[in-house]
Amino acid sequence: MSRPARFWVREAGGVRCTLCPHGCLIQEGREGLCKVRGVREGEVVSFVYGRPASVGSDEIEKKPFFHFHPGTRALSLGTLGCNVLCSGCQNWQISHAGASGGEAERLAFLSPSRALDMARRFRLSGVVWTYNEPAVWLEYVYDVAQVFRRAGLYTALVTSGFMTVDALDFVGPLLDAVKVDLKAASPEGWAWLTKIKDPQPVLDLAVRAREVHGCHVEVVSNLVPGLNADDTSVGIVASWVRDFLGVNTPWHVTRFIPDFELSYLAQTPLAVLERAAALGRKEGLRFVYVGNVPGHVSRHTTCPACGRTVIHRDDRGATEVRVKAGCCVFCGEDLGVVGI
Known part of the structure; x- marks a missing residue:
């Protein structure tokens, strides 16, 4: 079931989707370039709200x-x-x-x-x-x-x-x-x-x-x-x-x-x-x-200031993190790391 969507305006010849710069002008019963947003009863609707593939x-x-x-x-x-x-x-x-x-x-x-x-x-x-x-x-x-x-x-x-x-x-x-x-x-x-x-x-x-x-x-x-x-x-x-x-x-x-x-x-x-x-x-x-x-x-993160490895990773994710408040624990250099 479709859901009402945001980001659109009515224009002569159809409804203009303003979600992305393509700005698709969509006619009744049709879909935009993305194939999952279309016009039904004069309004843009989403066909995929809450429908993960x-x-x-x-x-x-x-x-x-x-x-x-x-x-x-x-x-x-x-x-x-x-x-x-x-x-x-x-x-x-x-x-x-x-x-x-x-x-x-x-x-x-x-x-x-x-x-x-x-x-x-x-x-x-x-x-x-x-x-x-x-x-x-x-x-x-x-x-x-x-x-x-x-x-x-x-x-x-x-x-x-x-x-x-x-x-x-x-x-x-x-x-x-x-x-x-x-x-x-x-x-x-x-x-x-x-x-x-x-x-x-x-x-x-x-x-x-x-x-x-x-x-x-x-x-x-x-x-x-x-x-x-x-x-x-x-x-x-x-x-x-x-x-x-x-x-x-x-x-x-x-x-x-x-x-x-x-x-x-x-x-x-x-x-x-x-x-x-x-x-x-x-x-x-x-x-x-x-x-x-x-x-x-x-794949590892090396501190550009002291040269120490601060985040070790295997092919799945981080296995060892030596960062505190976004900085190298060894020398205090800001590494721009968020969340730790």
Whole structure:
């Protein structure tokens, strides 16, 4: 059953969705680009409110968040649909699925209070919206976040960052952390990988989440050889993170794994990832991690001041944390670690 949605205005020729910068003009009985928000009886409705397609309990490091409540586990929630529609998405079975044909109604309903009960039952520390783009069910994100915040548990968003300022400001006060994907260094690269033609709203969201809403922000760049893994592209992204988010912002350069419409490409060579990480450090970023490479040495956090390892991680999560009040226990250096 559909639920009334926010973020829309009536216009000549249809109803304009204002949730994300696509601004879909939707006619009666149709859906927007995300495939899970549509117009019924002259209003925008959500077909996926409270209908998770995937529910799990994961180490927070898997999202990845490396400087946010290290060593904890969170309830992970994702649904159908996406407004970014990456051509190489590894979760394409749900992110590229829509609500037509009753797919959403076949998913079990999970109320915000039941989500909290589930987190408490498994002794989880918070909730993360992940697996697909959380913006497409933002009303549910808001309601769940309220419940978790009142219970003293953390809230975190794993997002492509393509939503309007109004949408971010709606949910931002209830968020503790945001992980944003910076997928390319140029508009052409973004358009090749996604349905995003202008990435500026993504950049603006990352900054606003941090500066206006006080969220802890981490950044991921999935490096695709031949598209965004060259030195120039890597340098552009790294310098942007440094200048607009700060040198303590964790930057995860992750291996591209061929999938979906990009299954014909090769995965990213380790040497390319390590070179990108080195370039990030050269640009002044203090915490650059190589991701999607099991066992890689950069999974640990080293204090840039004294050189001691302060967070040890295995391939699941943190196993030893030597951080106090966000600082190195050995020398007192601020590491920008939240939640400990």
